[in-house]
Amino acid sequence: MKEQRKVLPKGIGAADFDKAVRELRAIVGDEYVLIDDEKLAPYRKIMMPVPDEQHALSASVMPDGVEEIQRVMKVANKYRIPVYPVSTGKNLGYGSAAPVQRGQIVMDLRRMNRIIEVDAELCTALVEPGVTYQQLYDYLQEHKLPLWFSCPAPSAIAGPVGNMVDRGVGYTPYGEHFLFSCGMEVVLADGQVLRTGMGAMENSNTWQVFKWGYGPTLDGIFTQSNFGVVTKMGMWLMPAPPDFRPFCIQYPNETDITKIVEALRPLRIAMVIPNAVVIAHTLWEAPCKPVKRADYVTGPGAISDEAVKKIQADHDIGAWNVYAGLYGTKETNDANWKIIEAVAAGTGGKIITQEASKGSKALEYRFDLMKGKPNLGEFGLYNWRGGGGSIWFAPVSQAKGSETLKQMRMAKTILAKYGFDYVGEFIVGWRDMHHVIDLLYDRSNPEQMEKAYACYDELLHTFAKEGYGMYRANTAFAEKVAATYGPVKRDVEKRLKKALDPNNIIAPGRCGISL
Amino acid sequence: MWSRRVIGIAAACAALCGSGGVEAAAWRDGAHVYEKVCRYCHEAGVGPVIRGRNLPVEYVQRVVRFGNRAMPAFRPSEIDDASLADVARLISSGTPLAKE
Ligand SMILES: Cc1cc2nc3c(=O)[nH]c(=O)nc-3n(C[C@H](O)[C@H](O)[C@H](O)COP(=O)(O)OP(=O)(O)OC[C@H]3O[C@@H](n4cnc5c(N)ncnc54)[C@H](O)[C@@H]3O)c2cc1C
Numbered sequence: 001m002k003e004q005r006k007v008l009p010k011g012i013g014a015a016d017f018d019k020a021v022r023e024l025r026a027i028v029g030d031e032y033v034l035i036d037d038e039k040l041a042p043y044r045k046i047m048m049p050v051p052d053e054q055h056a057l058s059a060s061v062m063p064d065g066v067e068e069i070q071r072v073m074k075v076a077n078k079y080r081i082p083v084y085p086v087s088t089g090k091n092l093g094y095g096s097a098a099p100v101q102r103g104q105i106v107m108d109l110r111r112m113n114r115i116i117e118v119d120a121e122l123c124t125a126l127v128e129p130g131v132t133y134q135q136l137y138d139y140l141q142e143h144k145l146p147l148w149f150s151c152p153a154p155s156a157i158a159g160p161v162g163n164m165v166d167r168g169v170g171y172t173p174y175g176e177h178f179l180f181s182c183g184m185e186v187v188l189a190d191g192q193v194l195r196t197g198m199g200a201m202e203n204s205n206t207w208q209v210f211k212w213g214y215g216p217t218l219d220g221i222f223t224q225s226n227f228g229v230v231t232k233m234g235m236w237l238m239p240a241p242p243d244f245r246p247f248c249i250q251y252p253n254e255t256d257i258t259k260i261v262e263a264l265r266p267l268r269i270a271m272v273i274p275n276a277v278v279i280a281h282t283l284w285e286a287p288c289k290p291v292k293r294a295d296y297v298t299g300p301g302a303i304s305d306e307a308v309k310k311i312q313a314d315h316d317i318g319a320w321n322v323y324a325g326l327y328g329t330k331e332t333n334d335a336n337w338k339i340i341e342a343v344a345a346g347t348g349g350k351i352i353t354q355e356a357s358k359g360s361k362a363l364e365y366r367f368d369l370m371k372g373k374p375n376l377g378e379f380g381l382y383n384w385r386g387g388g389g390s391i392w393f394a395p396v397s398q399a400k401g402s403e404t405l406k407q408m409r410m411a412k413t414i415l416a417k418y419g420f421d422y423v424g425e426f427i428v429g430w431r432d433m434h435h436v437i438d439l440l441y442d443r444s445n446p447e448q449m450e451k452a453y454a455c456y457d458e459l460l461h462t463f464a465k466e467g468y469g470m471y472r473a474n475t476a477f478a479e480k481v482a483a484t485y486g487p488v489k490r491d492v493e494k495r496l497k498k499a500l501d502p503n504n505i506i507a508p509g510r511c512g513i514s515l
Numbered sequence: 516m517w518s519r520r521v522i523g524i525a526a527a528c529a530a531l532c533g534s535g536g537v538e539a540a541a542w543r544d545g546a547h548v549y550e551k552v553c554r555y556c557h558e559a560g561v562g563p564v565i566r567g568r569n570l571p572v573e574y575v576q577r578v579v580r581f582g583n584r585a586m587p588a589f590r591p592s593e594i595d596d597a598s599l600a601d602v603a604r605l606i607s608s609g610t611p612l613a614k615e
Contacts, residue, residue, distance in 0.1 A: 034591075041581045042588035062592050064539070092587055110592035114537040130592070134551055135540055156555050157587065290560060361560060376555035382585030383561070390585070443584070 007056045009081045009103040017058065020079040024061050024105075027071045032062040032111070043089070043097045043106050047390040049441065049452035050476045055098035057084070060106045066231050070191040072107065073229075076505040077189065083107045084507045085229045087129035087162030090154055093390040093438070094166065095475035100509040107229065109161075115139050116232065117208075123147055123237040124182065124208035129161040129230060134374045136160065146240040148372040150174040150276070153365075155374035161233045165223050167472060169428050171369040173327055174238050175276025176428055178223055183207040183234035186222050189501035194218070194228065208234035224472065225493070226507035227500045238372075243333045246325040246367040247340065248357065249349035250318030254281075254305075257320055257408060258401030259347045261426070261433070264322070265399045267343065268429055272336050275370060278323040280425040281408075282308050284438070285317045288362040288380035293421075302416040317362075322349065325370045384423065387442025389452060391476075393459050395468040397426065397433045407435050407468065414462060415439070418455035419448075434471050460484065475510070482512020545601030548594055549612045553602065562586060567609030575603035 008017050025033045034040055035058070043057050061083070063069045076083050084104040089097030099106055113130030118139070127136065133155040140147050150170030152163050163170075164177045174180040184196045194200070196219045199207035211217065222228050251260060260279055267273045283303070287293075291314075296307040312319060326333040326340070344351045357363035365377025382388065393411070397403050404426055412422040415437075424437040439459075441452040456477060460470070464484040473481040482490060493513045497504070501515075508514040542548050556562035565575070576599055582588030594602075605612055 039591070042590040045582040045588040047585070060590075088593075089590060090587060096587070097590065108590060108592045110590065111539065113540050115540075116537050130539075138551075157552060157589075157593075374555075375559075376561060377559065379556055379561045379585065386584065388582075388584035388586075 007058045007103055009058050009105065010101070012079065012081055012103075016079050017081070020075055020081055021059060023075045023078075024059075024072060027068055027075070028061060028063050032064075034060040043108075046096050046098050047093050047388060047443065048095065048474050048476045049389060049391060049443070049449045049456070052098075054102055055095070055100070055475065056102050057099050057106045058103050060108050062108045062111050064111045066185070066187060066193060069107070069187045069229055069231060070193070073187060073189055073191045073505070076105075077503050080503055080505065081105055082505050082508050084510070085109060085129075087165070087230075088132055088157065088159035089162070090158040091162065091166060092154060093392045093474065094472065098475070100475040100478055100507055104507065109229075109231075112231070113159075118143070118145065118147070118237070119208065120145050120147065122209055123239055124234060125149075125237055126183075126208055126232060126234050127160055128232060130159065131161070132157060132159045132374075133372075137372070137374050140237075147237040148172060148174075148240050149235065149237050150177060150180065151369065151372050151374060153369060153378035154376060155369070155372075156376050160235055161230055164233060164235070165230055167223050169276060169434060170372070171276050171278065171323070171366070171427075172238060172325075172372050173274040173276075174236060176430070177235075178220075180236045181219070181233055182209065182211050182236055183232075184219055184222055184230050185232035186228035186230050188228045189503065189506050193231075196222075199234075208236075221496065224511045226510040226513055227496060229506065238327075240371075241327040241329070243330045244325060244327055244371055245333050245337065246323070246354055246370045248352040248363055248366070249322040249324075249340075249344050250316075250352065251320040251322070251347070251349050252312070252318060254319045254408070255405060256348070257404050257426075260320055260322060260349070261399055261401040261404050261429075263343050263347050264324075264429070265431075267339065268399070269431065272339055273324045274327055275325050276428045278366065278425055278427045279404075279429075279433075280321045280323065281422060282312055282317050282319055282321075283384070283421055283423045284381070284425050285321055285362045286311050286315065287382075287384035287423075288365065288377060289315055289317070289360070290380055290383060291315055291317075293384050301419045303421045318350070323366045323370065325367075381423065381438055381440065384421070385440040385442055387444050387448070389441035389443035389448065391439045391452065391456055391474050392472070393437040393439055393456060394471050394473070395435050395463045396471045397435045397468065399429050399431050399433050404433060404435070407463075410462060410466070411435070411437055411459060414459050415455060417458075418451045420452070420455055473511075478509060479512045542595065542598040545598055545603070545605045546612050548598050548602040549605065552589075552594070553606070554612070556586075565606050566612065569609070570607055572600070572603045572607045575606050576600065579603070 084099035109129035112128040133151040150172040197213040426433040
């Protein structure tokens with residue numbers, strides 16, 4: 001925790017750094033630039049299996065407003081100091097609020113937390129990067145607006161802008177978050193302010209309703225990238241349906257994933273099930289129940305299949321647990337419910353309704369997430385191993401049963417080789433499934449740190465060989481993951497970087513993009 | 516019925532959501548922080564119970580800033596020093612805190 005050596009940006013001398021800090025302080029105010037080790041502690045906490053030092057920041061700057069960000073960019077360009085923007089900075093398991101490379105200054109946008117506009121007729125919102133889902137939820141409640149949004153599991157402390165620019169996911173019908181964003185404001189490295197889509201026009205009132213504008217649509221290049229600092233984002237809200245019917249279907253066998261995906265895909269594509277379905281494995285459910293690992297495993301190594309079976313029996317958990325919901329009127333949901341019942345009966349699944357779920361923490365937090373109600377129930381996952389180590393391994397799969405089973409087996413085998421448990425789920429699933437695996441390890445145990453790193457590395461490369469790519473990755477593996485997508489894409493990204501940020505000052509290295 | 520309800524609130528919102536002058540959000544006090552952040556884990560069986568255990572104020576503040584194993588660390592931009600001091604005091608003294 002204590003650091004003797006001062007961290008400086010790569011290639012920057014102490015004198016220049018001090019000058020830059022003075023200039024930053026003149027822009028944002030003394031108290032909004034931190035350089036003291038003790039004060040920087042919250043930015044240094046990571047969950048990835050690499051030393052903290054690797055992602056140690058040199059300073060944090062907390063601008064409030066576009067104009068301050070423009071001026072910060074000037075300083076960064078002048079001294080060639082890289083800045084790493086974070087919004088709510090809760091990218092836990094993907095890098096948290098620590099920069100992608102040692103020495104970068106974190107540009108913390110959490111103070112910019114204004115909900116600029118909510119249009120209840122058009123069901124849209126325009127928000128700043130520091131807004132949390134909890135804040136937006138409270139706003140909608142206070143103003144008695146029956147509008148829902150989709151949020152990720154750490155919803156109470158994370159926010160829509162940070163999540164969307166990393167292309168995160170949630171659990172309502174709007175669960176693919178980038179798809180439901182509409183219009184961005186971006187400060188570029190040279191200080192220019194770009195509004196995407198219709199926002200580029202003076203006096204436009206269609207910024208939050210029409211995504212494309214005229215000419216190339218630029219929004220995508222500001223996600224999972226480092227071409228600008230997003231300072232506003234439009235998002236679509238969903239009218240709260242008159243009738244919401246969440247449910248869980250439990251399946252007894254690991255191989256059932258095949259028929260689950262085959263049965264659900266048509267319902268999802270046809271939007272009978274409109275939301276981002278989750279198919280969660282036993283060990284994702286167990287810690288959230290909560291079940292203690294130590295009650296089922298002694299000694300090193302991954303948990304055995306027998307022990308997993310025993311957990312299922314002891315705690316009434318499926319090998320797979322499907323979460324989905326019906327969103328509509330009573331009449332439409334009654335009709336669609338019959339389809340759900342028939343599918344469950346035909347595939348050997350056991351339905352658990354909302355009424356029957358009462359008292360189960362694992363089910364309740366999921367049902368809340370499916371209506372965009374913030375909570376932190378999923379943090380129960382970290383009680384499984386203990387020790388606070390987590391990296392998400394998240395390859396994309398086709399929504400085909402055989403593919404999901406293949407991926408699950410591949411992942412489980414590699415994890416077991418390093419002594420880790422398969423804690424995974426398949427989510428979103430329109431035509432794809434994000435296969436999200438939480439590689440849980442004890443970060444206070446150096447041997448487990450090393451193994452977790454090696455395990456992720458092997459997972460990544462084995463999956464890539466089969467043609468399976470990551471949907472998103474942590475900062476420690478950004479370069480390696482980017483490499484799996486081939487040289488041409490990377491070259492184009494580099495050319496864009498050169499054009500938009502010739503001094504390489506915005507988050508160099510993020511998603512493998514740098515000059 | 517669905518659409519009528521939405522039209523009703525639209526009128527209400529037009530007044531609320533006028534352009535300009537939107538204030539940044541801030542914590543009312545420590546209890547507000549507890550209700551919106553801490554309780555989600557510490558009253559839900561995810562993290563340990565922290566209220567009423569005479570945990571020293573400085574200890575609570577430190578854990579919030581440094582994090583602890585899987586507990587995330589919170590930056591001053593998220594929970595300012597004054598609100599943190601207040602919530603730490605409330606937790607330490609075991610004051611009953613508002614639940615949802
Ligand atoms: C238990 C648990 C469950 C989780 N479940 C989910 C889940 O269901 N879905 C999901 O998507 N994630 C999930 N996560 C991962 C993560 O916590 C969330 O995605 C979270 O929303 C990301 O943090 P944030 O929103 O604070 O974004 P930030 O940390 O602020 O930003 C994410 C990244 O985007 C970039 N960035 C941020 N803001 C800007 C900006 N304004 N301009 C340019 N670049 C920017 C930065 O590089 C940053 O690192 C989970 C994590 C945990 C611990």
